[in-house]
Amino acid sequence: MAALRLDFTLPLRDFELTLALDVVRTVALVGPSGAGKTSVLRAIAGLARPSAGRIELGDETWLDVERGIDLRPEERRVGLVFQEYALFPHLSVRGNVAYGGRGRVDELLERFHIAHLAEVKPGTLSGGERQRVALARALAREPAVLLLDEPLSALDAHTKSQVRGELSELLHGLDLPTVLVTHDYEDAAALADEVGVIVDGKLRQLAAPAELVARPKDAFVASFTGANLLHGIARRAGDDLTEVRLPGGEQLFSSDHGEGEVGVVVYPWEISVARSHTVDSALNVVRGEIGSVVEVGNRVRVRIGPVTAEITASSSERLELARGGVAYATFKATGTRIVSL
Amino acid sequence: MHLAAALTVFAAASLTTVMPQIDSHQQYSFDGSNALASQIRQGAPADVFESANTAIPQQLYDEGLVEKPVVFTRNALIMIVPKANPAHLHSVYDLRRDGIKLVVAAPGVPVGDYTRTVLHNLGLDSALSNVVSNENDVRAVLAKVALGEADAGFVYTTDARTVRGKVATIGIRWSAQPIVQYAVAVVRSSSHKAAARAFVAKLLRPTAQMRLQAAGFLRLK
Amino acid sequence: MRRVVAALGVFLATFVALGFLALPIVAIFVRVPPGRLIAQLGNPVVTDALLVSLETTLVAQALILAFGTPAAYVLASRRFRGRGLLVTLVELPLVLPPAVAGIGLLAAFGRTGLLHTSIPFTQAAVVLAVAFVASPLYVRAGIAAFEGVDANVVAASRTLGAGPVRTFFRVVLPLARAGLVAGAALAFARGLGEFGATIMFAGSLRGVTQTLPLAVYSQFDVNFEVALAVSALLVLISAALLVALKWLPSASTSRFRFATSS
Numbered sequence: 001m002a003a004l005r006l007d008f009t010l011p012l013r014d015f016e017l018t019l020a021l022d023v024v025r026t027v028a029l030v031g032p033s034g035a036g037k038t039s040v041l042r043a044i045a046g047l048a049r050p051s052a053g054r055i056e057l058g059d060e061t062w063l064d065v066e067r068g069i070d071l072r073p074e075e076r077r078v079g080l081v082f083q084e085y086a087l088f089p090h091l092s093v094r095g096n097v098a099y100g101g102r103g104r105v106d107e108l109l110e111r112f113h114i115a116h117l118a119e120v121k122p123g124t125l126s127g128g129e130r131q132r133v134a135l136a137r138a139l140a141r142e143p144a145v146l147l148l149d150e151p152l153s154a155l156d157a158h159t160k161s162q163v164r165g166e167l168s169e170l171l172h173g174l175d176l177p178t179v180l181v182t183h184d185y186e187d188a189a190a191l192a193d194e195v196g197v198i199v200d201g202k203l204r205q206l207a208a209p210a211e212l213v214a215r216p217k218d219a220f221v222a223s224f225t226g227a228n229l230l231h232g233i234a235r236r237a238g239d240d241l242t243e244v245r246l247p248g249g250e251q252l253f254s255s256d257h258g259e260g261e262v263g264v265v266v267y268p269w270e271i272s273v274a275r276s277h278t279v280d281s282a283l284n285v286v287r288g289e290i291g292s293v294v295e296v297g298n299r300v301r302v303r304i305g306p307v308t309a310e311i312t313a314s315s316s317e318r319l320e321l322a323r324g325g326v327a328y329a330t331f332k333a334t335g336t337r338i339v340s341l
Numbered sequence: 342m343h344l345a346a347a348l349t350v351f352a353a354a355s356l357t358t359v360m361p362q363i364d365s366h367q368q369y370s371f372d373g374s375n376a377l378a379s380q381i382r383q384g385a386p387a388d389v390f391e392s393a394n395t396a397i398p399q400q401l402y403d404e405g406l407v408e409k410p411v412v413f414t415r416n417a418l419i420m421i422v423p424k425a426n427p428a429h430l431h432s433v434y435d436l437r438r439d440g441i442k443l444v445v446a447a448p449g450v451p452v453g454d455y456t457r458t459v460l461h462n463l464g465l466d467s468a469l470s471n472v473v474s475n476e477n478d479v480r481a482v483l484a485k486v487a488l489g490e491a492d493a494g495f496v497y498t499t500d501a502r503t504v505r506g507k508v509a510t511i512g513i514r515w516s517a518q519p520i521v522q523y524a525v526a527v528v529r530s531s532s533h534k535a536a537a538r539a540f541v542a543k544l545l546r547p548t549a550q551m552r553l554q555a556a557g558f559l560r561l562k
Numbered sequence: 563m564r565r566v567v568a569a570l571g572v573f574l575a576t577f578v579a580l581g582f583l584a585l586p587i588v589a590i591f592v593r594v595p596p597g598r599l600i601a602q603l604g605n606p607v608v609t610d611a612l613l614v615s616l617e618t619t620l621v622a623q624a625l626i627l628a629f630g631t632p633a634a635y636v637l638a639s640r641r642f643r644g645r646g647l648l649v650t651l652v653e654l655p656l657v658l659p660p661a662v663a664g665i666g667l668l669a670a671f672g673r674t675g676l677l678h679t680s681i682p683f684t685q686a687a688v689v690l691a692v693a694f695v696a697s698p699l700y701v702r703a704g705i706a707a708f709e710g711v712d713a714n715v716v717a718a719s720r721t722l723g724a725g726p727v728r729t730f731f732r733v734v735l736p737l738a739r740a741g742l743v744a745g746a747a748l749a750f751a752r753g754l755g756e757f758g759a760t761i762m763f764a765g766s767l768r769g770v771t772q773t774l775p776l777a778v779y780s781q782f783d784v785n786f787e788v789a790l791a792v793s794a795l796l797v798l799i800s801a802a803l804l805v806a807l808k809w810l811p812s813a814s815t816s817r818f819r820f821a822t823s824s
Binding site: 042045046047072073074076078079080082084086087088089090099100101137138141 | 715737
Binding site: 373376423444477488 | 682
């Protein structure tokens with residue numbers, strides 16, 4: 001399939017968004033609300049007009065501001081799934097899916113398991129069902145590019161995890177350049193091959209999900225991908241270590257290098273939790289009050305003082321962790337990264 | 342000098358300008374005489390009724406709604422055209438031409454009936470096919486001609502004088518004129534009958550009559 | 563005790579309000595026995611007026627729909643400088659006294675007016691007067707109806723390959739239909755009852771320009787029974803319109819609302 005090449009500047013209400021990237025498979029754009037992510041999708045679809053730049057698909061030019069080319073939405077072969085799905089309320093499910101007019105309606109209804117809803121109007125459908133209709137409708141037109149705006153946000157937690165799996169399978173099977181927008185890093189990581197972090201109108205980092213987690217370019221990316229981010233003052237210590245003093249007085253050691261005001265990144269799953277302090281190879285020990293104990297699937301996230309650790313549910317039970325208690329979070333110096341703030 | 346409360350006088354539209362000149366202290370309601378009669382029948386609180394003909398007050402008298410009517414002045418009809426005279430009319434007989442926009446009052450309105458009488462007397466019944474609108478009172482006829490929207494209209498000679506700059510008049514020979522007599526009557530349901538009768542008497546005295554004639558109304562025979 | 567008095571007061575006020583509205587209408591039918599009313603319908607004055615009213619109001623309605631719909635759509639879907647002013651202009655005839663509208667029409671279309679036409683005193687003049695006073699009702703309702711169409715649904719249609727025109731007919735119009743129909747019915751009723759502008763601009767001539775309301779006025783001083791009959795006819799037509807509007811199956815937009823949560 002042809003690649004979607006984006007290189008444009010889009011004026012938004014408070015700032016300008018600049019984006020340059022190639023979409024070959026699935027790219028997720030993440031970032032805080034208001035960063036302009038939805039506007040990127042609208043620009044690709046032809047619903048918003050960049051002030052400069054180009055949008056090309058393979059050898060088709062959809063937008064070239066300099067040359068005055070700007071194809072209208074109906075002329076671009078996109079399939080856009082809106083955040084609230086934007087189904088046609090006056091048409092049945094079949095009517096919705098058939099709207100783009102390329103046939104294969106029954107096949108799509110079957111594929112998305114909505115054939116039994118064909119004659120129903122969208123008003124009575126559940127969130128998950130509506131999403132499937134929206135997807136089927138977008139794909140019915142055999143688009144060359146698939147755009148998904150917050151595909152999972154309108155779903156409740158239970159439906160979400162199920163749909164996420166189905167959607168991931170679907171995207172792999174489709175093999176279309178796909179751009180999806182989400183504010184949830186977990187969703188992005190699950191669905192996309194590459195994740196682009198957009199903050200204040202700029203693309204801060206574009207990499208595979210694992211890469212973002214392992215090597216975040218800056219503090220924002222780090223915190224966005226679920227890491228702990230601690231602020232402190234760094235200075236060189238012996239043994240090729242860097243000592244970082246936290247505002248609470250704690251001393252941390254990192255095998256990374258830094259000086260002055262820095263951020264220390266620690267991943268929750270690299271932190272061990274104990275009820276008492278035992279000396280081992282872990283240089284970093286943080287003693288703190290247990291602020292919260294949250295179950296996430298079969299794991300538990302425990303907040304101890306300034307850090308959040310992630311351990312197994314059985315470990316959490318064994319340690320009898322509860323709010324208000326005291327615990328120790330330990331992690332190695334090699335398990336930390338220092339980033340500039 | 343007037344110490345009594347103002348009377349409510351229902352008067353024909355053609356008296357609009359002259360009545361306040363005769364007695365500015367009363368409350369006037371000017372409209373087509375038949376419309377005023379309708380209102381009196383429905384119980385409107387009038388003290389005096391002045392009509393542009395004798396037939397309508399006579400009807401009301403027969404119905405027991407007013408005291409015996411008295412003729413107090415006379416008028417004549419005239420044909421008017423806009424100052425610019427877009428249809429180039431120079432005599433009443435030009436109304437025979439096709440396509441003239443003629444505005445008259447509706448039948449039932451005194452001046453409307455008079456107009457039809459005049460046309461009949463002139464042998465111009467066919468001119469009625471040129472009528473484009475039947476208005477409910479003579480002022481509307483006057484307005485449409487003065488505005489220049491109609492080519493011609495029939496009003497009282499007294500009306501034509503009030504918009505002198507805007508219309509030109511075409512006289513109608515005496516022999517074709519209908520007998521236009523205005524009659525006044527005291528309304529029986531009035532609670533100021535004495536004042537009302539005094540008002541009627543005043544209309545017939547020389548001062549009021551001079552005013553009427555100065556306005557173009559005709560002398561009582 | 564206070565609550566009882568308050569409740570009584572509310573009940574009384576409602577009774578008075580509803581009674582006040584219903585009484586004149588009921589009185590029309592009570593004053594003349596139905597037999598004589600129906601007999602009057604054979605009166606040529608009445609049938610002429612009915613024909614003139616129907617012809618002129620229907621033509622005016624067609625014009626209102628043809629020109630008002632795109633105007634309402636443009637005003638609803640685009641934001642541009644001066645839009646607020648245009649909307650106010652469109653709504654102006656609603657608050658103008660009809661006589662003022664009549665004068666305005668004369669000043670614009672009269673023989674001595676701005677455009678020097680020969681429209682006054684013709685049936686076309688009635689159509690114009692009716693359209694002038696009734697169209698704001700339709701356009702205003704149309705703007706609200708079009709604004710109520712979800713912009714995302716319109717955008718979805720475009721991304722699915724439908725150009726602006728196809729999108730308008732396949733998505734926008736069906737979703738705005740209920741509001742448009744209601745607006746059209748209001749405009750029709752207003753047009754049917756139009757009097758002041760008509761009598762000034764078009765005059766009153768039986769069989770040509772004398773509509774039902776004009777007939778009521780002219781017959782009032784001549785033959786009260788005929789005036790009553792025409793009034794009764796107008797009440798019946800207006801009531802039929804309102805009932806039809808309420809019972810129209812697609813008049814309810816509640817079908818198209820659905821919960822935004824999953």
